[in-house]
Amino acid sequence: xxxxxxxxxxxxxxxxxxxxxxxxxxxxxxxxxxxxxxxxxxxxxxxxxxxxxxxxxxxxxxxxxxxxxxxxxxxxxxxxxxxxxxxxxxxxxxxxxxxxxxxxxxxxxxxxxxxxxxxxxxxxxxxxxxxxxxxxxxxx
Amino acid sequence: xxxxxxxxxxxxxxxxxxxxxxxxxxxxxxxxxxxxxxxxxxxxxxxxxxxxxxxxxxxxxxxxxxxxxxxxxxxxxxxxxxxxxxxxxxxxxxxxxxxxxxxxxxxxxxxxxxxxxxxxxxxxxxxxxxxxxxxxxxxxxxxxxxxxxxxxxxxxxxxxxxxxxxxxxxxxxxxxxxxxxxxxxxxxxxxxxxxxxxxxxxxxxxxxxxxxxxxxxxxxxx
Ligand code: SF4
Ligand code: SF4
Numbered sequence: 001x002x003x004x005x006x007x008x009x010x011x012x013x014x015x016x017x018x019x020x021x022x023x024x025x026x027x028x029x030x031x032x033x034x035x036x037x038x039x040x041x042x043x044x045x046x047x048x049x050x051x052x053x054x055x056x057x058x059x060x061x062x063x064x065x066x067x068x069x070x071x072x073x074x075x076x077x078x079x080x081x082x083x084x085x086x087x088x089x090x091x092x093x094x095x096x097x098x099x100x101x102x103x104x105x106x107x108x109x110x111x112x113x114x115x116x117x118x119x120x121x122x123x124x125x126x127x128x129x130x131x132x133x134x135x136x137x138x139x140x
Numbered sequence: 141x142x143x144x145x146x147x148x149x150x151x152x153x154x155x156x157x158x159x160x161x162x163x164x165x166x167x168x169x170x171x172x173x174x175x176x177x178x179x180x181x182x183x184x185x186x187x188x189x190x191x192x193x194x195x196x197x198x199x200x201x202x203x204x205x206x207x208x209x210x211x212x213x214x215x216x217x218x219x220x221x222x223x224x225x226x227x228x229x230x231x232x233x234x235x236x237x238x239x240x241x242x243x244x245x246x247x248x249x250x251x252x253x254x255x256x257x258x259x260x261x262x263x264x265x266x267x268x269x270x271x272x273x274x275x276x277x278x279x280x281x282x283x284x285x286x287x288x289x290x291x292x293x294x295x296x297x298x299x300x301x302x303x304x305x306x307x308x309x310x311x312x313x314x315x316x317x318x319x320x321x322x323x324x325x326x327x328x329x330x331x332x333x334x335x336x337x338x339x340x341x342x343x344x345x346x347x348x349x350x351x352x353x354x355x356x357x358x359x360x361x362x
Contacts, residue, residue, distance in 0.1 A: 048188055049184050053191065057194075094147060135194060137194040137196050137198075
């Protein structure tokens, strides 16, 4: 059965510069999967646990955050804060009986880097393997 | 302040299982400061309840609200603003808040989202430790400002017990022996003689062993 997941990516301004430069079409040519929707933020440190949970409420099968390298964040500790919040969401998913791998943190180099696309592809594969998220209640 | 932490989601989902409309009610007092039950945590818990119920194939309405405090009568009255819009209240206040709602609203169903843990402080971000047990008859002037009632595993008033090793309590090597701390501190303050004073057997009625406690201030009542 074919399944196109809904994956919400939250990326900081610096790791997602590629998105402005290339636009959706350019990114697609680079290999960005259709399943991934990019949400740009000024800094991932601004992300709240509730925003990540909201993405699941809105029907996401997977959610990931792309921020600066842990010790080189443009805003000092922004991406480290984001990583902690991703951990909190993993814990919450576990409590809800859902695979914690549905949410992930990526620390990526700023600027143009193939890792940006690789992270999206990795999540796309991971979520396709896991199948639809049970939080959507569709198997009931 | 009062330190608390959220109960497991499963336990909370069990409380709300028959409800259609849930008011998740935060408190902007202590539990906001210890990041257990303020507006931010209300938002998170509301989301978790919606997700948990949806997973079971149920759509519930979850209203998010918060009060200045849940431990004062006049603030509890503000719940009237949601009147008729909820079947149950999940309070993210400490146990005092839940009791206050139950005291004042005889027909409202109210359940605790938090485990109220202790009276404590935050030595560093994200860490809270117990400091006082609210015993109602403070002896900190005799113990160098460090509380053996709350911080000694046996609440000894004439410690140490003899079981401490390298300054750590015998119940757990991660826990400091507060009597060692008291001893060292009294020494630093040149008050080491206080260690030789024997505290008499204590009347614990002020500590709750004499039933629920009450403070009455005639100068403040109207
Ligand atoms: S002696 Fe009693 S009131 Fe004083 S800090 Fe200890 S528990 Fe609190
Ligand atoms: S080792 Fe110290 S803190 Fe622990 S029970 Fe004995 S006196 Fe109390």
